[in-house]
Amino acid sequence: MRLAILGASGHGKVVADAACLSGWDEVAFFDDAWPAVAKNGPWEVVGRSADLLAQATGFDGVVVAIGNNRIRMARQQELVDAGLNMVSVVHPSAVISRHAVVGAGSVVFANSVVNACASVGAGCIVNTGAIVEHDCVVGDFSHLSPNVVLAGGVSVGQQVWVGAGASVKQLVIIGDEVTVGIGSVVLRDVPAGKTVVGVPARPVNIQD
Numbered sequence: 001m002r003l004a005i006l007g008a009s010g011h012g013k014v015v016a017d018a019a020c021l022s023g024w025d026e027v028a029f030f031d032d033a034w035p036a037v038a039k040n041g042p043w044e045v046v047g048r049s050a051d052l053l054a055q056a057t058g059f060d061g062v063v064v065a066i067g068n069n070r071i072r073m074a075r076q077q078e079l080v081d082a083g084l085n086m087v088s089v090v091h092p093s094a095v096i097s098r099h100a101v102v103g104a105g106s107v108v109f110a111n112s113v114v115n116a117c118a119s120v121g122a123g124c125i126v127n128t129g130a131i132v133e134h135d136c137v138v139g140d141f142s143h144l145s146p147n148v149v150l151a152g153g154v155s156v157g158q159q160v161w162v163g164a165g166a167s168v169k170q171l172v173i174i175g176d177e178v179t180v181g182i183g184s185v186v187l188r189d190v191p192a193g194k195t196v197v198g199v200p201a202r203p204v205n206i207q208d
């Protein structure tokens with residue numbers, strides 16, 4: 001079984017590691033920085049994204065390893081439109097309830113938990129040690145950074161980034177394209193597009 005990973009990033013290394021530990025025999029990276037970037041850790045980078053599209057039949061599955069939610073969504077959509085087989089990669093130490101759902105192109109890293117009746121959308125990152133409690137809904141192309149805790153019944157929109165170690169109180173609703181700062185504690189609903197930081201989390205204006 002051969003897996004293609006688009007994005008020779010640090011995040012990509014963790015995806016590759018999880019893939020190798022979960023039964024993929026071979027992993028090859030594709031990145032538009034090839035051939036200047038020919039290795040990603042111990043793994044070979046073998047071509048650009050156009051090469052991946054040309055060689056698609058040589059792979060049993062593909063996953064996008066790009067941390068930026070918006071870019072990951074765009075790249076996954078291109079691959080889906082081209083008919084490639086998007087797969088999810090789940091580290092063997094992750095615990096996913098048999099009554100939970102994880103969408104195509106999502107990655108679930110070491111020691112994370114997706115509990116009963118939770119739903120994680122397409123193209124998501126459930127990073128190392130993150131906990132998605134029962135009945136949570138995580139929208140497409142969102143990223144739960146390491147050690148995030150979503151308490152029961154939390155709703156996270158699409159393309160949301162929850163920073164490392166942040167916690168979200170049960171039943172809170174987080175809108176699309178929200179950013180939650182590292183270490184924050186979210187006690188109230190967050191409207192779409194906002195950045196919230198701190199304990200308790202409050203909106204902050206971010207300069208572009």
Ligand SMILES: CC(=O)SCCNC(=O)CCNC(=O)[C@H](O)C(C)(C)COP(=O)(O)OP(=O)(O)OC[C@H]1O[C@@H](n2cnc3c(N)ncnc32)[C@H](O)[C@@H]1OP(=O)(O)O
Binds near residue numbers: 164179195196198
């Ligand atoms: C495997 C991995 O590495 S996965 C990635 C894990 N990484 C993370 O979790 C990082 C998440 N990112 C953050 O928390 C960032 O601080 C962001 C996105 C919220 C804001 O980043 P920036 O846009 O660069 O904003 P900036 O650093 O200028 O902060 C703006 C203000 O908010 C404050 N602030 C930013 N983040 C936080 C935070 N987590 N808690 C409290 N205050 C914060 C800053 O001190 C600053 O305040 P000031 O204007 O009074 O000086």
